[in-house]
Amino acid sequence: MPDYTPPVEDMGFLLKDVFQAEKILTGLPGYEDVSADLVESILEEAGKFCAGVLRPINQSGDEEGSRLVDGKVFTPKGFKEAFKAFVDGGWSSLSAPTEFEGQGLPRTVQILVDEMLSASNLSFGLFPGLTRGACEAIEAHASQELKDTYLPKMISGQWTGAMGLTEGTAGSDLGLLKTTAKPNGDGSYxxxxxxxxxxxxxxxxxxNVIHLVLARLPDAPAGTKGISLFLCPKFLVNEDGSLGERNSVNVGSLEHKMGIHAQPTCVMNYDDCKGWLVGEVNRGLNGMFTMMNAERLFVGVQGLGLADSSYQTASTYAKERKQGRAPxxxxxxxxxxxxxxxxxxxxMLSFVEAARALTIFTALEMDKESKSTDAEVRKQSTGLVALLTPVIKAAFTDFGFEATVLGQQVLGGHGxxxxxxxxxxxxxxxxxxIYEGTNGIQAQDLVVRKLSLEGGATVRGFFGDISATLAEGAKVPALAETATAVAAALATLEDVTAWLTTGEGANGxxxxxxATDYLRMFALVTFGWLWVRMGLAVVAKGNAAxxxxxRKLAVAHFFATRILPxxxxxxxxIKAGSAPLMAVASAEF
Amino acid sequence: MPDYTPPVEDMGFLLKDVFQAEKILTGLPGYEDVSADLVESILEEAGKFCAGVLRPINQSGDEEGSRLVDGKVFTPKGFKEAFKAFVDGGWSSLSAPTEFEGQGLPRTVQILVDEMLSASNLSFGLFPGLTRGACEAIEAHASQELKDTYLPKMISGQWTGAMGLTEGTAGSDLGLLKTTAKPNGDGSYxxxxxxxxxxxxxxxxxxNVIHLVLARLPDAPAGTKGISLFLCPKFLVNEDGSLGERNSVNVGSLEHKMGIHAQPTCVMNYDDCKGWLVGEVNRGLNGMFTMMNAERLFVGVQGLGLADSSYQTASTYAKERKQGRAPxxxxxxxxxxxxxxxxxxxxMLSFVEAARALTIFTALEMDKESKSTDAEVRKQSTGLVALLTPVIKAAFTDFGFEATVLGQQVLGGHGxxxxxxxxxxxxxxxxxxIYEGTNGIQAQDLVVRKLSLEGGATVRGFFGDISATLAEGAKVPALAETATAVAAALATLEDVTAWLTTGEGANGxxxxxxATDYLRMFALVTFGWLWVRMGLAVVAKGNAAxxxxxRKLAVAHFFATRILPxxxxxxxxIKAGSAPLMAVASAEF
Structure with a gap:
């Protein structure tokens, strides 16, 4: 497997020239010191770690896989040492709250590190990613005692986290789940x-591994309104914080999967194990959804990162491989x-760079959402993040997968x-x-729930921002054709959006x-917008570019003319409607 | 892995109701006895073999893989026995010429058996598929002595065949290959x-394994015009036909691949091995291209077969899996x-059934091409087959792959x-x-070589046939909307074809x-045409349907409205042209 080149230079261009991230971040309380230089040096170091430590064990990890021996899981050669180096380097606490010994850095920095973790070694990247997700749910919903007991050690990387959601007959529809929890009378379950x-x-x-498990209490209502969230550690924790006896949280088997072989995907048996309630009774899904925006952004950048990795190899190969006369x-x-x-x-490239731009745009909105002192700004950011989250999760992973397939094709048999x-x-x-909500579920979320946010004002506002950028782009000769093509696509998107929200299509x-066609269309237009934004930043740099x-001007033009149509x-x-989908009787499939 | 249901009923509908295959086949010399009943019973038996013998070892074969031990290759458990059953059942000689002890059945029957072989166990299906390809090259080009020595035993399945084309630095561009051949003075090399x-x-x-190997003679011209074809058996053959000494045809290693694990994909070393010239000196590529149409049709149906297998599992799962409230x-x-x-x-379904229809249409043309007594018919069939071969190879495998990805998505995590x-x-x-010419190469073949066949008359004739069907479809209420949509797409395809052959786009x-966008577009319109043809056949059956x-009428409508746009x-x-592709300097990728 070829080396990984961290895209730190491109990240810098986006942060500085396109989004003026320093100005946004240092204006937020808690991030006053997050200068462009600081961010750059963090990304440089993270990139070195990913390229130097994680990429070298990516292929060997895939070949060896995680193994289950006598009930214990062993990760592939080098993973344990890499995780120690990760923890020692302070990477697990990067964006965690300072209150629990985290470094309190912005989401924007975290997500770019996440891209490089995913790109260099996805199986590895999932360990800290899931731990962070579990920490966020605990932080938002658990009692102070649980927070104090678990968060500092999870944030430091001494312990990790896992999410126990899916059951054999309950996946996308968690309302069907059957795991039970009974109160023990002492506050535990x-x-x-x-x-x-x-x-x-x-x-x-x-x-230690800290599991957050969805389960039903006795007499809980059926469906999703009867689900509570429990914290079940692999080892119980003594009052002094040391590890106590083994809890009956057991690995039944490891799943045999198409990929991410180094990542131990477990069948877990909670055999009358001890757990503690996180958040309110019967409101367990709320606890899970707290972290969903962040987790889905993280899953999105996995698609982006792997696409970039595939692009790097494919472009290198294509420049070195002699074959066939060109026309x-x-x-x-x-x-x-x-x-x-x-x-x-x-x-591939037109996806990777636009997706990275959207990642930064959205992460900055998330930082504003959590830190801004202006309620109006927070509200607007909340809306934008909610709107864009399903788009990022589904479109980045769909286009990202397609990009890896193309990157394989460039190498022919060698791919x-x-x-x-x-x-x-x-x-x-x-x-x-598939995971963190299938892309079909994301599309449903976008169309059914997100388009109607604030009575449609959120999406209209977003389209308005796009329109403003395009108007600017249309005035610049190097971008005029691109901006015009994107504007035509935006007009079509606005028309379809109206059809789906207030027109004939405004029903379930x-x-x-x-949904899935709409999400793809929405993503294409959004990418087009970001290509114009990037193009404007290049033009603004003049001879300094x-x-x-x-090159980005040419890639923008390629995207607008050869992908966006x-x-x-x-x-x-979409406007052909549901009839063609519903005409065949279920039994006739 | 779930059972495989051979699509014999659908094949029967296509053969009988859509293409009136019996009439065509029994009108060709040598196929007088190939009645619809005979074909149906062959397909029934082949289906039973594929479902009963090959599918049960498909997943275990993938898990175990072929292994190389002390220079010898061992196929996974059950493959040897399955191959014996295949040979004993006469399946290896189905369409081989009676002159060499084959059963002389039409290509049309063979290709439908090939679909089921590929669908049930692709790794297995490649063994007889490649043997057949090698036999066809030998039959068309080798001396009578080589034919008599090798063909009967390859056709019976006692020996198999392999193709030695690709080298480390010569893949799509065979002109770069370096393997050498020197005459020994006794007719061997x-x-x-x-x-x-x-x-x-x-x-x-x-x-025994019979390798057809491309190599250069001393002083051969550079490039593709200096390549000759040699037959190199693993074991030399004595005059009485018995096996003689081991030839130095050696396995260097097995490739470690993404899939088809049961299939031993070898690095082969021809270490001064003995070989015999097949065909003329320096015209080795001709020998290979002889069998290319047939091989590419075979590769196309691999995509079709696997898509159908994936559809079968996905549709069964979707009917049994409870989850989520539908709108x-x-x-x-x-x-x-x-x-x-x-x-x-x-x-998935709209691809599978249309692709199967195109397979039968094309195979019937191939049968006419090889058997018709009417030179004009032969000529026309030759043109059609040449035109459609790259479309089938590339579009069936692209859409087929995409279909398997969708079939995986339907199962969520279980996929x-x-x-x-x-x-x-x-x-x-x-x-x-990728193999048998990447899909990019196929697209190039279609646009650069096939559109200009007979000065464009071949493709115009094909579009004319499509047009005639659509005019018929437009008159039938149940098909009018479908036919109209396909007609609009055909008009666009004709316009782009003119642009590429006589307009601004008529240059390399x-x-x-x-090319790749054009091939996809060509395939979509062709599928649309076949949906109308199938629809007309359903309508013609009236109450007997x-x-x-x-159901096919609804699937046709789905395809026309939700895929074809x-x-x-x-x-x-396409009309955005080459400029957006060529603007970035090679070094800037």
Missing amino acids: TVSGSKIFISSGDHDMAE GAKESGMIIEHPDVRKMLLT YIKEWGQEQFVRDARIAQ LEQNSA TPHET QAHALAVQ | TVSGSKIFISSGDHDMAE GAKESGMIIEHPDVRKMLLT YIKEWGQEQFVRDARIAQ LEQNSA TPHET QAHALAVQ
């Missing part, structure tokens, strides 16, 4: 049930000269064998379209029938 | 070189009721774990987009820049 697909459910890299050439040249190879690479690592990126990327059946930055077809497909 | 990606290069299922429903139902699940299943087999279909399907650079057949976007993308 006895939790009993079996969960599947539990990432990081057990391993040998940390002393008009007299003899065999490098395959990068072939238009179709370029089309594949540009498709299919394991040597170059391209096929691993495809297998690893595939899961991100049509909305659900439109590097060749690498000037799909948006118009999607609109036609 | 000494072949020396190393080849990679050699499917079925060695194994334990048959006595308008009061409680959780089966996921088949969700519009988005239906969209995924219908996307990502190995248990249900959906992830294996994805991994296995992926290779078909534009054609190559358009089964519910399963009547992409064709118009592809046209816009």
Whole structure:
């Protein structure tokens, strides 16, 4: 597997030239010291860690996989040492609250580190990612005692976290879950049930694993309104914070999966284990949803990171591989000269850079949401983040997966064998379209719930921002054609949005029938907007723009002319409505 | 992994009701006895073999994989026995010429058997598939002595075949290959070189493996015009036909691949091995291209077969899996009721059935091409087959792969774990987009070479046939909307075709820049045409149509309204031209 080159330079361009992140962040209480230089040095160091420590064990981790021996999970060679280095480097506490010994850095910094973790070694990146998610749920909902007992050690990386949601017959529909919890009378509960697909459910890299488990109390209402959240540690914790006896939180088996082989995805048995309630009775899903925006942004960047990794290998290969005469050439040249190879690479690139821009845009909104002193700003950011979260989760992982497939295709047969690592990126990327809510569920969330936020004002405001950028772009010769194409796509998107929210399509059946096509269309237009924004930043730099930055104008034009037209077809497909989907009787499939 | 249900009923509908295959086949010399009943009984038996013998060892074969031990290849448990049963059942000789002890059945029958072989166990199906390809090259080009020595035993399945084309630095561009051959003076040659990606290069299922190897003679011209084809058997053959000494045809290693694990993909070393020239000196590529149409049709149906397998599991799962309230429903139902699940299943289905129709249409043309006594018919069939071959190879494997990804998505997390087999279909399907000429090469072939066949008359004739069907469809109320949508897409395709062949796009650079988008567009319109043809056949049956057949009218409508609109976007993308692809300097990728 080739080396990984951390995209720190591109991140810097986006932070500084496109989004003026320093100004936004240092204006927020708690982030006053988060200068551009500080962020750059953190990203540099994180990149070195990912490229130097995590990437070298990515392929070997895939080959070896995690193993279950006598009820204990062993991660592949090098993972334990890498995790120790990760913890020692302070990477696990980066954005955690200072109150619990975290470093209190912005989400914006965290998410860019997450991209590099995912890109270099997704299986590894899931360990700290899930721990962070568990910490956020505990922080938002648990009692002070639970917070004080668990958070500092989870944040330091001494302990890790896991989420016990899915059961054999309850996946997307958690209302069907059967795990039970009974009060013991001493404030603790006895939790009993079996969960599947539990990432990081057990391993040998940390002393303790803290499970957050969804379960039903006796006499809880049926469905999603009868679910509570419990904290069940692998080892019970003594009053002095030391580890006590083993709790009956047991690994039934490891799932055998298409990819992320190094990541131990467990069947977990909670065999009358001891647990503590997190948050209110019967409001367990609230606890889970607290962290959903952040987790879904994290899953989105997994698609982005793997696409970038695949792009890096594919572009290097294409510049070094001699084969076939390009049109008009007299003899065999490098395959990068072939238009179709370029089309594949540009498709990948136009996704990767736009997705990274949207990641930063959204993370900055999340930072504003949690830190701004201006209630109006917070409210607006909350709306934007809610709107964009399903788009990021689903579109980044769909386009990201497709990008890894293209990156494999560029290498031909060499992409299919394991040597170059391209096929691993495809297998690893595939899961991100499924977990943390399938992409179909994300699309449903976007269309059914998010378009109607603030009576539609949120989405209208977002489209308005896009429109303003496009008007600016249309005035710049180097961007005019691009901006005009995006404006046409935006007009179509606005039309379809109106159809789905106030027109003929404004009902559950049509909305659900439109959802996945609509989300894709929404993402394409959003990417187009960001390409114009990036283009404007390049133009504004004038002669100071590097060749690498000037390239972005050409990639923007490629995206607008050779990818974005799909948006118009999607609109036609959506307006064809639900009838073509519902005509075949269920039994006839 | 769930059972496989051979689609014999659907094949029967296509053969009888859509294409009147019996009439065509029995009108060809040599096929007089190939009645619909005979074909049906062959397909029934083949289906039983595939479902009963090959599918049960598909997943275990993937898990175990082929192994190389002390220079010998061992196939997974059960493969040797299955191959014996395959040979004993006469399946290896089905369509081989009677002159060499084959059964002389039509290509049309063979390709439908191939679909079921691929669907049930692709790794297995490649063994007989490659043997057949090698036999066809030998039959068309080798001396009578070589034919008599090798063909009967390869056709009976006593020996198998392999193709030695690709080298480490020569893949799509075979002109770069370095393997050498020197005449020994006794009519034999000494072949020396190393080849990679050699499917079925060695194994334990048959006595001998016959390699067809591309190599250069001393003083051969550079490039593709200096390549000759040699037959190099693993064991030399004595004059009496018995096996003689071991030839130095050696397995260097097995490739470690994303999928088709049971299939031994070998690095082969031809260490001064003995070989015999097949065909003329320096015209080795001709020998390979002889069998290319047939091989590419075979690779196309691999995509089709795996898509059908994935569809079968996904549709069964969707009807049995309870989860989530569908729009308008009061409680959780089966996921088949969700519009988005239906969209995924219908996307798969609309590809599978149209692709199967195109397979039969094309195979019938191939049978006419090889057997018709009418030179004009032969000529026309040759043109059609040449035109459609790259479309079938690339579009079936692209759409087929995408279908397996959708079929995996329908199962959510259960699609990502190995248990249900959906992830294996994805991994296995992926290779078909790459081997036998990558799909980019196919698209180039279509646009650069095939559109200009007979000065464009071939493609115009094909579009004319489509037009005639659509005019008929437009008159039938149940098909009018579908036919109209396909007609609009056809008009766009004709316009782009003119642009690429006689307009601004009629040059190598534009054609190559358009190729993959064009091929996809061509395939979509062709599928639309076949949906109207199938729809007309259903309508013609009136009340005799089964519910399963009547379903096809709804699937046709789904395809025309919710998939086909992409064709118009592809046209816009194509006409944006090469400039957006060529603007970035090679070094800037």
